Amino acid sequence: MLRVIAVLLLIPLLDVVLLAVVGQQFLGWPVTILIVVLTGLLGMLLVRAEGRHTLSEIQRKLATGEIPTDEVIDGGLLIAAGAFFLTPGLVTDALALLLAIPFTRWPVRVAAKKWVITPYIDAKSGGFATGNVYIGGFPGDDDTDRVGFGGMGRPGPDGAGGAGGGESSGFDHDNATDIDFEEKGDE
Secondary structure (H helix, E strand, O other): OHHHHHHHHHHHHHHHHHHHHHHHHHOOHHHHHHHHHHHHHHHHHHHHHHHHHHHHHHHHHHHHOOOOHHHHHHHHHHHHHHHHHHOOOHHHHHHHHHHHOHHHHHHHHHHHHHHHHHHHHHHHHOOOOOOOOOOOOOOOOOOOOOOOHHHOOOEOOOOOEOOOOOOOOOOOOOOOOOOOOOOOOOO
16 A cells, blocks of 8 residues: 555656656747646547547446446546546656557556456455355364254264254154155045
């Protein structure tokens, strides 16, 4: 978490330094400010168009009964791109462009699913959402010789089936008889 905060603080610092260098050394302040304003405006138009396309894909998938997971992630990345475009600076505009263009957004989406979304969902659901479920009984349960509920089938100290400790389970295994179901004809 500390790394994320450090990166979030480093981005505005890089923006200020890069704007100062470009504004003083290369293009001059009026051209630099014009570039920042134009990239922000054009970027917002791009995010708006991509957002409409993503929303129509979400609606199409929902209408056909599919789950629009990639499209929802794209929507989140487009929201981040819009925020980056609104932040004045060249570094944030470059990051926003990376998130706004579909063919550069695809690897970011794949990486986000693999390293952020799936581990988060696994941690919150105990693995049920992704199928990484513990299937060997109850975690931490070392008593694996139980056959049924409440210990039925495990012989107690007196040899009768029960929950142990001589208690009866309510079913007498020794006196149980098999019932034959025969078809009886009309007699």
